[in-house]
Amino acid sequence: MARNVEFNEEEAIEKAMEVFWEKGYSAASMRDLTTAMQINSSSLYNTIGDKHALFVKCIKHYTESHMEQARKRARAARSPLNAIINLLNDSVNDIINKSNSCMIIKTTFEIANDDEEILGILKYNGDNTYQLLDSLLQEAKKQGELADNADPAILTDYLLSLITGWHESYILHQDPQRLRQMAQFVIKQLSQ
């Protein structure tokens, strides 16, 4: 019938995601976003929608690639306990090497309280992450890599909380050693 959309939506979302990631939802302006995406605002509104709809696509993209990476890393591990240890060490490395803090955590504290839709996406991501880690812990326990009295459900919540705290710690102190020591501490705790 007629003309097709010129820009690649996936690439544009990726660019917008980076802007939201760095600046947060409120502080990112439509100008910032359209400039980074290299499209006109009319095209954006015609295809994706308003600022909020764009953010939804961006945070979904972030959580999905985040989960995909976590699962891929878990599959590559030699054993369940090893997958967990890698997950902890990878978390530390990501925190240290990336210039921004995790977008999921930033978004949770910025807008999850006032935005049902965003909260739902973050919850869904949280549940998936929980399940991944929980099943690893259950499997590790079954294989005798974990203490018999270990409680995977509590350990999962506990480890995920700890990792979130590491992000805050690194923003404040920018001290890799603090994170590595904590990771070693908790790994040792799990292993014995």
Next chain:
Amino acid sequence: MARNVEFNEEEAIEKAMEVFWEKGYSAASMRDLTTAMQINSSSLYNTIGDKHALFVKCIKHYTESHMEQARKRARAARSPLNAIINLLNDSVNDIINKSNSCMIIKTTFEIANDDEEILGILKYNGDNTYQLLDSLLQEAKKQGELADNADPAILTDYLLSLITGWHESYILHQDPQRLRQMAQFVIKQLSQ
């Protein structure tokens, strides 16, 4: 000489703090702030300064009262270990009972990366909190309430990170039991 300032600055800062706390720095408008403070923007700019200067006063006020409360609670405890246990339980109760997440954490993730002055204030608060908890752990160890091989420095970072994570967990799940279980888990861990 002349007329005096009409409004009570301390009360006005308190009101502004609540607005920043709820909405965050970017999303709080000067209108929101002056309305809550019940003063005209000209008075605000004449006495306190611009939005950023106001925020500095608010976050300082928050951190100072936060620290004061923590120290007061610690002094009221029966023993060092008891002070730590109380701190953990009080943290859980605060998270559950307050409608907003901790302003310090929210601010860290929103603007600490791009704002040296705010980062400095948050670091100062972090250092004070660290010292409080570290000295409690050292004292508990000295009094035999902690295992001999316990490392207060690492434990301090570790507990503070965990508490930060609890805030995120509660935003997502609003599940008091998860927090209580984690608190019990870590208290048991410390006590043995």
Next chain:
DNA sequence: CTAATTCTGAAACGATCACTTCAGAAAGAA
């Protein structure tokens, strides 16, 4: 080709942003 449809770019929308101006009210000093 022409007609039909859709997308793009530039300009502009009203609203709101942080912030400023200034006349006049208020209050202490002499």
Next chain:
DNA sequence: TTCTTTCTGAAGTGATCGTTTCAGAATTAG
């Protein structure tokens, strides 16, 4: 009381906010 200084309230500053409009370019169907 009068002078002097300072604070307040209302109005307004230009800039930027998210969003819309629409003429014209682009593309496909017939």
